[in-house]
Amino acid sequence: MSESYDADAVALSDGMLRRESGRLLIEDVPVDALVERFSAPLFVLSESTLRRQARRIRAAFERAWPQGEVLVLPAVKANPVLALQRVLAQEGMGADLVGAGELEVAVRAGIDPALISLNGTGKDRATIERAVALGARVTIDDVREIELSAAAACAVGKQANLRIRLRPYYETDARMEAFGTPIADVYGTYKSGVPYDDLAEAGRALSAPELRVTGVMMHMGRYTTDLSVIGGYSRRFGELTAEVSDLWGGWTPDTIDVGGGFAPQIDGFGRADPSFIPPVPPSIERYAEVVCENLTKGLTSGGIGVEGRTLEVEPGRALFGPCGIHVATLLNVKRQTQPFPFTWYETDTTQLFLSEIPDEAGRPPVTPVRLPETGTAVDVRVVGRSCMSDVLARTATLPAMSAGDLLAFCFTGAYNDANASNLNLLPRPATVLVNGAQAHLVRRAESIEDLLVRDTLPDHLRHTFTGAAR
Ligand SMILES: Cc1ncc(COP(=O)(O)O)c(C=O)c1O
CATH class of the missing domain: 2.40.37.10 (Lyase, Ornithine Decarboxylase; Chain A, domain 1)
Structure with missing residues (x-):
C-alpha cells in the first residue's frame, strides 16, 4: 500500500x-x-486551516519583531477566490496585489484599504488612481510610477501613500535548489524594484506635498530554503534601506516589508525530479527569526534603529498551500x-x-x-x-x-x-x-x-x- x-x-x-x-x-x-x-x-x-495558518504566520513574526507592529499582507495572486480573501479580511489581514482585478477582489472581500499594497511592474494610471482614491498604498517599482501617483493624487484630491520597492543585491554562490540556477543572477536580473541608479531621483517624491513615502519593500522569492542565504539577503535589504536613508537626507521608513518567499513545510516544490531530494524547509518561526534578526543587523549597521517600526510580510505559498x-x-x-x-x-x-x-x-x-x-x-x-x-x-x-x-x-x-x-x-x-x-x-x-x-x-x-x- x-x-x-x-x-x-x-x-x-x-x-x-x-x-x-x-x-x-x-x-x-x-x-x-x-x-x-x-x-x-x-x-x-x-477554512479553519487557512485561519490557523494566517494566525501562525502572524504570531511567528510578532515574536521575532517585538519592537513594532506586524502586518500580514497575503499575496492575493496565490489564491484570489473571494471567499478566501474574505476569511483573511476577517482575520485582519491585508493584501499584496497586482493589477485592477486583484484590487477589485480585495475591495469586495472587505480588506482594509490601508493594508493593501498595489504592487507589480508596469502599473497603469487608472489602477493607481483607484488605489489612491481607496486609500491603498502604491508600491513604487519605477520612478515613472511616482509621476503617475502624483497625477492620481491630484486627480482624486487625496495624498498618495507610497512605498519604495528596493532591489537588494546579495552576492552568493547558492543555486536555486530545484533548478540549479545561480541565485545571485536572479537577484541581479529580476525585473521588480527601483534600480539603484534611480533611487536618488526617486527621493524627489519626498518633497511633493501630494505624496507621502512611508515604507520600503522587497521580495526575496522562493529560490532557496537555505537560511544563510535568506539571512544574508535580509541583512542586505536592511543595509540598502540605510543607504536610501542617507541618499534621502535622513528619511526613514515607518514600514518595512520583507515580502514572501517562505516555503510551506509540506512543500511539493522541485520534487518532480526523482534525483533531487529537497531539503526540509524551515518552519515559519525559523524563517521569521532569521529574517528579523538579519534585517535588524542591516538596519542598525547603517544607523537606523528598529524601535517602533512596523514590519510587513507577504506570504503566498506558505499560507495557502x-x-x-x-x-x-x-x-x-x-x-x-x-x-x-x-x-x-x-x-x-x-x-x-x-x-x-x-x-x-x-x-x-x-x-x-x-x-x-x-x-x-x-x-x-x-x-x-x-x-x-x-x-x-x-x-x-x-x-x-x-x-x-x-x-x-x-x-x-x-x-x-x-x-x-x-x-x-x-x-x-x-x-x-x-x-x-x-x-x-x-x-x-x-x-x-x-x-x-x-x-x-x-x-x-x-x-x-x-x-x-x-
Ligand atoms: C511581491 C510579492 N510578495 C509576495 C509574494 C508571495 O510569494 P510566496 O508565494 O513565495 O510566499 C510574491 C510572489 O511572487 C511577490 O511577488
Whole structure:
C-alpha cells in the first residue's frame, strides 16, 4: 500500500485531513461526498486551516519583531477566490496585489484599504488612481510610477501613500535548489524594484506635498530554503534601506516589508525530479527569526534603529498551500507489457489545473480518497487528460484502483487554480470551502459556454459553407 504518500498527506496535514475506515475526510467532511455533490475535478479549501495558518504566520513574526507592529499582507495572486480573501479580511489581514482585478477582489472581500499594497511592474494610471482614491498604498517599482501617483493624487484630491520597492543585491554562490540556477543572477536580473541608479531621483517624491513615502519593500522569492542565504539577503535589504536613508537626507521608513518567499513545510516544490531530494524547509518561526534578526543587523549597521517600526510580510505559498486539496476521478487504468511493463492511471484532471507541477517541478502528495481494505500496492504513473505529457505523479505507489475511484492531490491550495489555463478548452474546476461539517461552493466550475462566450463570428463567416472549393 502507498504508506509513504498516505503518511505524508494525512500526518503532515496538521489535522486538516484524517481517515475514518479508510475514507479520507477534510475537516469533518468526507471527500467522496464532496465529489458526489460538486463533482470532480474539484479544489477543496479548509477554512479553519487557512485561519490557523494566517494566525501562525502572524504570531511567528510578532515574536521575532517585538519592537513594532506586524502586518500580514497575503499575496492575493496565490489564491484570489473571494471567499478566501474574505476569511483573511476577517482575520485582519491585508493584501499584496497586482493589477485592477486583484484590487477589485480585495475591495469586495472587505480588506482594509490601508493594508493593501498595489504592487507589480508596469502599473497603469487608472489602477493607481483607484488605489489612491481607496486609500491603498502604491508600491513604487519605477520612478515613472511616482509621476503617475502624483497625477492620481491630484486627480482624486487625496495624498498618495507610497512605498519604495528596493532591489537588494546579495552576492552568493547558492543555486536555486530545484533548478540549479545561480541565485545571485536572479537577484541581479529580476525585473521588480527601483534600480539603484534611480533611487536618488526617486527621493524627489519626498518633497511633493501630494505624496507621502512611508515604507520600503522587497521580495526575496522562493529560490532557496537555505537560511544563510535568506539571512544574508535580509541583512542586505536592511543595509540598502540605510543607504536610501542617507541618499534621502535622513528619511526613514515607518514600514518595512520583507515580502514572501517562505516555503510551506509540506512543500511539493522541485520534487518532480526523482534525483533531487529537497531539503526540509524551515518552519515559519525559523524563517521569521532569521529574517528579523538579519534585517535588524542591516538596519542598525547603517544607523537606523528598529524601535517602533512596523514590519510587513507577504506570504503566498506558505499560507495557502497547506490549506487545500485537489480531487480527481480515475477515468481509466491503462497497461502495457511491451517494451516494458507500465501502468497509467488516467484522471479527469490535468497539469493545466495543477500548474505548480510543470511550473515549479512540484509533486504534491497523491493519496486515494478511499483506501481499500486489502490488496497490493502498484507503481503507476498518474496522468492528466490534456494533450500535454501531463504527468501528475511520475511514479506513485498506490493501491490497485479502478475507474470511478478518486485521488486527492494534497497541499495544492496555492497558485494552482490561479495559474490554471484552458488548453484543449478544458473548463476549470470549482472551488469548495469546507468549515467543520459544512461545505460551500465558493467558485463554480467553468462551463463550455463560459469558454466560448468571448468568441464572435464576423458577418462574412456567419454561414457554414458546404461543399467548399479547395
Ligand atoms: C511581491 C510579492 N510578495 C509576495 C509574494 C508571495 O510569494 P510566496 O508565494 O513565495 O510566499 C510574491 C510572489 O511572487 C511577490 O511577488
